[in-house]
Amino acid sequence: MSERELDLQLIKRIQEGEQEAFSLLVRKYQTRVANILTRYVRSSGDIPDVSQEVFIKVYRSLPNFRGDSAFYTWLFRITVNTAKNYLTSQSRRPPASDIDAEEADSYDGSGALKDEENPEAILHSQEVKRVILNAISNLPDELKSAITLRELEGMSYDEIAQIEGCPIGTVRSRIFRAREAIDKQLKPLLEN
């Protein structure tokens, strides 16, 4: 099942009345939505509210979603429009140039709005990143290699199996064990 197929399947469930399926879409995309919003919303304290507004708009618009474009592209447009409306409501002008969906993920944020209001948030985010990267650097080589090829190179299990010279089931297991090892460090931090 491709990413697009998974999204479409979740949307189909929601359109058929299974509201709870929407929570997976929120969990899947909320970091990316927040990342887009940082380009527009100056105060990090407002980002949760605007994020929430984005997803509520998405939910209300789902009856109109026909699957002609990828869900993320559609979500991206709603996010940018919501951010612009937010700026207008705050009597601020939207930025002169937009970023589009294709470059949104690779946008380095140079010149983007930076948060200097909330050092606690910055410290916490740095701690989360530190824990994740530390856990990765301490993984056994075969687990580190598998998770890196998957998450950074975007390779399929089949491609990783060919590179590593092992069965697909082993790749599946290694990637899961890598995530499990990282999760052991990450979970307590997020729960606190």
Place this chain on the structure above:
Amino acid sequence: MNKYSQDISSLIDNELDDKTVINEIIDDAELQQQFSRYQLMGDVMRNESPDVDLRIDVTDGVMAAIANEVQFDNVVPFTSKAKDNVTSFMKRFGQYAIAASVAGVVVISSLMVNQGSITDPNATPVLNTVPFAGSAAPVSLEVAPSETKNAIKERNQHLEALLKDHQLQLQTQP
């Protein structure tokens, strides 16, 4: 460890065809949290959250807000049969139209070629597939994904830099 933990990992990687797992995740709060954390790991590794407060989780707020919204009981999903029928009709109609157009062009072209051969028998054929000089090189559809490779290289460099920076921090800490 939940018995579905590995399935969540596979689901995130788009490597799971068992749709029943989605039901299990939707119904289990702990599995949903795990899904979020696994997603977060990837976001951090790919540096998709450089300026984001990673504590933000709006899921509960969003679900509470839409709880009172009208559910889409009457919405026809986009994969509905009705749409498929319209789509297949339009697709078939389009195919017939294209086929008719191509046939028309071929007939007109052949008429023009025949007229040309009557007036000038030594003229170069309209559909000359033999190159004037040298030999025809094989055509390849292979295109080097240079941008993708560069993007991958940059990501790797970024991860390396992050890891080095982190190790440096560990060394400098008392």
